[in-house]
Amino acid sequence: MTQESAVYKALKEHFGHSKFKSELQQKAVECAVKKKQDVYVSMPTGSGKSLCFQLPGLMCENQITIVFSPLLALIKDQIDHLTKLKVPADSLNSKMSTKERDRVIMDLRAVKTTLRFLYITPEQAATKFFQELLHTLHKHKKLAYFAVDEAHCVSQWGHDFRPDYLKLGELRSKYPDITWLALTATASKEVREDIYKQLRLKQPVAQFTTPSFRKNLFYDIVYKNSIEDDFQHLADFARHCFGDPKEFKEQSKPQRGCGIVYCRTREQVERMAIGVTKQGIAAVAYHAGLKTAERTEVQEAWMRGDKPIICATNSFGMGVDKATVRFVIHWDVPQNVAAYYQESGRAGRDGLPSFCRLYYGREDVRSIRFLLQNDAQRARGRGDKEMLTERALKQFEKITEFCERTTCRHKLFSDFFGDPPPQCNSQCDVCKRPKKAEKALEMFHRLCMD
Ligand code: ADP
Ligand code: MG
Ligand code: ZN
Secondary structure, three states: OOHHHHHHHHHHHHHOOOOOOOHHHHHHHHHHHHOOOOEEEEOOOOOOOHHHHHHHHHOOOOOEEEEEOOOHHHHHHHHHHHHHOOOOEEEOOOOOOHHHHHHHHHHHHOOOOOOOEEEEOHHHHOOHHHHHHHHHHHHOOOEEEEEEOOHHHHOOOOOOOOHHHHHHHHHHHHOOOOEEEEEEOOOOHHHHHHHHHHOOOOOOOEEEEOOOOOOOEEEEEEEHHHOOOHHHHHHHHHHHHHOOHHHHHHOOHHHOOEEEEEOOOHHHHHHHHHHHHHOOOOEEEEOOOOOHHHHHHHHHHHHHOOOOEEEEOOOOOOOOOOOOEEEEEEOOOOOOHHHHHHHHOOOOOOOOOEEEEEEEOHHHHHHHHHHHHHHHHHOOOOOHHHHHHHHHHHHHHHHHHHHOOOOOHHHHHHHHHOOOOOOOOOOEHHHHOHHHHHHHHHHHHHHHHO
């Protein structure tokens, strides 16, 4: 049997899938199976990263894959999933009873180990006990792979840095013959480089990353000082994004286009929802000040399509997967490039043309900067906190500088993720009409001086 057909057979046999979810998933699996190189996978949440280590792991008979994962909740989900598929998988952690632990340890020490996956938090991985266990497994050639899920946790540049992840690098030196697989959903260039360095992955690492460029999204920036009536401007834009009103009406409500307007403060969210509704498009307000039940109701009204626009603080969006978002508006400058990419990226998940607009104003910049500077001041001399707040300030400045330039809007993201420059193809205001963009910026600067 060729390796390719062996991979497909295992995919069907263990997971019941007859296809890979994407070419990238397939390539990553095939590469991991060869064990010639360490493998790095960066794909968005939900694209099937687990399979990129689970399938190769299952193809190593009588061997076990050690999976490092940051949270017990994530570990539990994955073990439950594997158990349903009848794949022996377990964990060693502080929440287990002695009896459960003993059962796992017995199995790991047995001549014939039945477990195929052992999930471990990095804290556990650092214990002497676990180190000895690994040593034994390795000696008996029972180790298939080391897999690091949520690998961005190893990086101080990431959003949830876990110091214990740093110790994983030592394992790489101890067991140089074992192939490593690192997976993450969020990786800027800096984070990726950090992952390679901290996990001491062997160069050249085989890299499988979803390109950041979203060709169905049109990005533009509108300077707030150039518009007369905020709400009207925004509502006109929303109508433009929704397209032909007749077609819009003909669709069932949940299928209709909808939009998100991100604002920085609760007050702004409330004002925006009222203002937009007055312009004739029903909008709801979503923010952390609402009771949980209210928030759920607001979100559901938007999901159902009863209210096409949701005005929200950035607490909205995690886990929200609505395909027909035709626009995402940032009424205030996003705090950094990662947030801008993630939030605006909620538009156009169905692949249809969609719009991402940022309304830019110096007033907003000043107030956000002021808050960030205060944070930084308070954090002075407080180690990590100081570093974090200063970085937040720098990242914010980066995005404001970008807004006052005329470079391709998509290039902001490709640079950030370390991708080659995208074929924007007039999918941003600058590339579409460079002269107009220049003029708008000039006008903005002139009005700022008045
Ligand atoms: P990620 O870790 O990238 O967020 P998961 O590994 O949790 O994603 O997978 C997301 C979902 O995709 C799971 O429900 C998983 O069963 C499913 N999935 C993964 N690979 C395939 C495939 N080849 N065909 C169909 N579904 C798949
Ligand atoms: Mg995952
Ligand atoms: Zn462009």
